[in-house]
Amino acid sequence: MSHRNARLTVHGRRLLIARVRSGRPVAHVAEEMGISRPTAHKWIRRWRSEGDPGLTDRSSRPRTTPHRTPSAMEARVCRLRQDRKLGPARIGPIMDLPASTTHRILVRHGLNRLAFLDRPTGQVIRRYERDRPGELVHVDVKKLGRIPDGGGHKVLGRQAGRATRSGMGFD
Known part of the structure; x- marks a missing residue:
């Protein structure tokens, strides 16, 4: 467009x-x-x-990326991340890659945040996986104060409102 x-x-x-x-x-x-x-x-x-x-308009995305990091090297970067829990600045020198390239590889594979990984296994945590959108039902919960007949403390005053509050609370 x-x-x-x-x-x-x-x-x-x-x-x-x-x-x-x-x-x-x-x-x-x-x-x-x-x-x-x-x-x-x-x-x-x-x-x-x-x-x-x-x-018609064409995509500006390149058809090929000749200098992209080989997939075997990307797999090794991902394995280092999952096994040793290292960051891009520490994986880069091990793999002889710049930290920025290492970070880009981790982002591409969804491993850029350690919080996304299960600590013991190093596997990516998928919190919610659903077959179709809207499958989960969302319920709002809200505190509703019980106001006695005749009004609460705004009408009766603070002390009077407290004295007559037997059983008052929240729904």
């Missing part, structure tokens, strides 16, 4: 393509629409190669 101040939405890109297909110069159309010529050419090129689906 485009942000609200975007120069080109999917509709605007289709309009750009239509104007260029009608024979108008790309530079003129780009200037009218408030975008640069390279951006206009990018959308035209994408439309020519992919058709109408090429005009």
Whole structure:
């Protein structure tokens, strides 16, 4: 989804393509629409190669992460965390990794807080696991004071209210 101040939405890109297909110069159309010529050419090129689906927004997430820490090393970091209960600053030198990378690995695997782990076993504690949302029922409990007939201490005064409070309390 485009942000609200975007120069080109999917509709605007289709309009750009239509104007260029009608024979108008790309530079003129780009200037009218408030975008640069390279951006206009990018959308035209994408439309020519992919058709109408090429005009939709794409994810900015990279398809690959070539420098990501290998999974075997991530498993060793997690094992150190669970077995020895060490923090990122102490695991990093053992694994020859920066503490920030070690922390990122622990966050990715849900091991970043020692409070999330069961102390003796080192396993992640799952406090609530439910099959579907709303499965747990929430009940509010509130103290409600019993006010005697004729009013409480605000009407009768503090001493009078106490004297007549036989059995008064909370529900």
